[in-house]
Amino acid sequence: MFVPFFVNATSGTTVLGAFDPLVEIADICEKYNMWMHVDAAWGGGLLFSKKYRHPRLTGIERADSVTWNPHKLMGTLLQCSTVHFKYEGILLSCNAMDAEYLFMTDKIYDPRYDTGDKVIQCGRHNDIFKLWLQWRGKGTSGFERHMDRLMELSEYMVRRIKEQPDKFHLILEPEMVNVSFWYLPKQQRNQPHDEQKLGKVCAKLKGKMMQAGTIMVGYQPDDRRPNFFRNIISSAAVTEKDVDFLLSEMDRLGQDIIVD
Known part of the structure; x- marks a missing residue:
């Protein structure tokens, strides 16, 4: 008989930047006594923002464990990945080898x-020092300003895309900094959107970007x-002018693209 014991929620998916409903998931985990883990590797930085953390991360405090990768959005140097547990001592109870030839207990410090x-790796880089040093330099308020600015710039890009419906089509309202859209060359304008053809435009336009060397946007x-x-x-x-340049350059490079 299969008995579930672990639920993995995601706060900030890689492609769309989507957030799972943590409160509802936490209620289910508590009801059935399951471990709740939140993968906030991408979206965890929004906890610094009083403006944007709710409702995206509401309920994350009820998780049993959380992963967060500051190198992904906070500007921390690669690599800096962290995992956080609600219960003190759980890592030692699960992973400790008690190898006396490696880990002495009679030290002058705790x-x-x-x-x-x-950890299962035993030896690894001290990734957290980079985050500590950055935090000392920017402070919590500096991280908040950083995250707020990224969200504001993404909101600006969404507005500019909506202002040009003949050239761009926003796929969905973003929850985070992931702005997902199609570019419409002249061939695809003033007609119903053919998603398969617009998908083909992406590869061709990306090729033109690489040849021009002016912008790079993933698809x-x-x-x-x-x-x-x-x-x-x-x-x-990044500035609003940079966002405007990106969109105008996409149009300059891609307006004459033809797809079958």
Whole structure:
């Protein structure tokens, strides 16, 4: 008999930046005594933002464990991946080898600070130092301004896309900085959208971007759609003028594309 014991919720999916309903998931996990893990590797940084954290991350405090990768959106140098647990000592109870030839207990400091016996890798880079140093430099308020700015720039891009419906089609309202859209060359304008043809436009336009060397925008499919462009703004140094240039350059490079 199969008995579920673990539920993995996602806060910020890779392609669409979607968020699972954490409160509802937490209710189910508590009812059936299941471990609730939240993969916030992409979206966890929004916890710094009082403006944008709710409702996206409402309920994350009820999780038993959370992953968060500051290198993905916070500007922390690669690699910096973290995992957080509600229960103190759980990593040691699960992973400790108690290898006396490696981990001495009679130290002048609290051996609980040692990470080697807590993780399955034993030895690894001290990734967290990069985040600590960055946090000391920017502060919590600096991280909040960073996240707010990224969201504001993405909202600006959405507005500019909507202002040009003859050239761009927004696939869905983004929950995060993932702005997903199609570009419409002249051949595809003033007619019903043919998703398969618009998907083919993505590869051709990306090729033109690479040849021109002026912009680069990634594209992906999902389980319901063919290829579409997915723009991510992860640097607070980006400006509204940069967003305008990106869209105008896409149109300059792609307006004459023809697909079958």
